[in-house]
Amino acid sequence: LSKIENVESLKNLVNKIRKKMEDNFIIRNKRIKITPSIGIAIYPDDGSEPIGLVGKAGIAMSKSREVILHNPIRFDDSLAREIQEHFWIKTDLIQAISKGELFLNYQPIYNTITNKLIGVEALLRWNHSERGVIQPGKFIPIAEKIGIIHDIGRWVLFNACKQNKEWQDTGFEPIFVSVNVSVLQLEHKDFYDEVLAILCRTGLEPKYLQLEITETFFTQNYKSIVMTVKKLSSLGIGIAIDDFGTGYSSLGQLCEININNIKIDRMFIDGVDKNINKSKIVKAVISLAESLNINLTAEGVETLGQLNFLKENRCTLAQGFLFSKPVEKEDIEKLFSKI
Template sequence: MTYYDSLTNLYNLNGFLVDLPQRAIQLRKKYPVIAIAVISIDDFKRINSISGYIGGNLVLQKLADQLSQFIEKEEGIGRYFGDEFILLLKEESLEKLEERIKLLWEQCSTEMIINDQEYRLKISIGVAITNSSLIKVEEIVNQANIAKVQAKKQGGNRYQYYDINVNEVIKMEQKIENALYHAITKNELYLVFQPIVNLKTNSIIGSEALIRWNNKQFSKVSPLKIIEVAEQSGMIVDIGKWVLSEALKQNKRWHDLGYNNMFVSVNISAIQFEQPNFLDMLKAILEETAMAPQFLELEVTETNAMTMVEEKLEKMSKLKEMGIRIAIDDFGTGYSSLAYFTRFPINTLKIDRSFVNEIYKDENAKTIITTIINMAKTINIATTAEGVETIEQVKFLEEQGCDKIQGYLISRPVNPNQIEELLLREAK
């Protein structure tokens, strides 16, 4: 139990690390190149959610068998953590190692049938190489793990070799992650809001809630980086819940001030959206904040919507039954089939700012915007153009029949008091 994994009958991490130094010494005597490879299943949580932990365990057992057949007699194998495995490999040259790692990735990225359910495994592999006895094998293990993290950051389903420059990036992200872990309890996170204007009435009808971080050391960290680190660490679930709660509380305050048609739009991470208790969590927050569901709009990116489509359709249908509005964010930047969007119970398509910026520079951008707006009208979906900065852009969008706009022309993302000033000025 101390040194072996009961599920796969391989070394566990303790056993692998105890055996590793002596095995590495023996391999160095015979081979010029040795390497550590960390193998991780991408999106293993999805497998567990579909087939339960029994199905997930069967996948791990089958992959363990494949890896055991892949390695040679003098090499080493162990179960690393959860859905990850670790290998000690040897080769006669870097070129041959490259060929072998590619073969490893191809053999792992295979189809499996578990309990009549077919899976196409997507695998990320991190590799660290050494041809020197001066580097401790424990450090090589750490480097391989860093390379694996980088492979996942690049979208997963690939293999990545350790790079010292990547190491510095990972270290900085770890510092950001550690600080972000305490951000909610230290009241360092806050929201700003960007107004959304109805083009027909030229009035503010809602706002998009955006997260900001007040931290002395990381004050210049972009919101996108905050979200990226939060997603990688799993903190996005707690942070996303906080954002929803704070956004709805603020919208309730505006309603109490008499702006009772204002809605608030909140971006939802793919990880957050896929949580089994997502709907229950939303119901609880709506009850706690006493905010009517029709004044909440959830923004889901096009890329997010197009993964696990049937599951997303089911969850979106339940959200619509609750009265919550759904917007597809960054629309037009993905590779989705437009046919799917006739099935999605969505209220709004948000036209990406990259097209709006190019309205008077690129005829293709004009064509794409016009097509999106016309398509949305046909299926009775509203459109919101993001990143509007000029009067000329507004005129074009009005001519095409766009419903709503947001961007610096109206206002940058600002604190709630400034939104109220804009609403008061509008009332005059």
């Protein structure tokens, strides 16, 4: 496009084009609707060479596909940094396992009535040799995109089970270890066999392993995933729904699989002792869990007020910074009581 007065007028024009393209098309008597993604690069602000400008517009277009409503995106420095970060994460993550850069932290889970440690959640971290510790929120989505989430997930599961068995062999009272599992892992045809093999290799009894799955699995390959989850549950492995209340599950679907634990999302726990609506929601979830004979774990507990509310309303399991942030295995060992 030429003779554009300013960026604002360009955006207005692009939005008109987008809306026009969103109109239904009739092709061979069939009504077709498309959702265009539009990327913008401006000469000379974003470059002077045509090839470079087209490339940057293409990058912006790819970003447009990821945003809600596919709004037009203009290439800028922040997008360039994001693409650069995505590239080095993708490149280095492939070697992270072999280089020994991945490690696990553990966040304790307590019984709110007895104040006793009853489990830990294993949380993946990446200690990059040059860039330091990288949080999973940055690299897990990329691992899923490039197809190595199965390798990483297998590593996490094996090392979490191995560590829990080592604690038991040392003489610590047995607890469960909870491991997050992605939808892509659950969809994999060999996932059940891999879990079984890891339990055999590590010697950990199934009852001391809990797998956390998010409600998003209810929307993808539902039937095959439910079959896998049921088989895992039949072994004695605990099944937890993570971040409950933020996803897509229905009560009917919850009854279809053998869930042992509902983990209520931290957004409901934050201010639960002060916000009437939140307190009503949490009480309702507690009542639901009790009626289904399912454990309920409150995530993100940070204040005594929140903990007291949970105790008063019979929520018996909790984790959060009030008890401990995610820590290394040596710090968990200080929390154990010897048999």
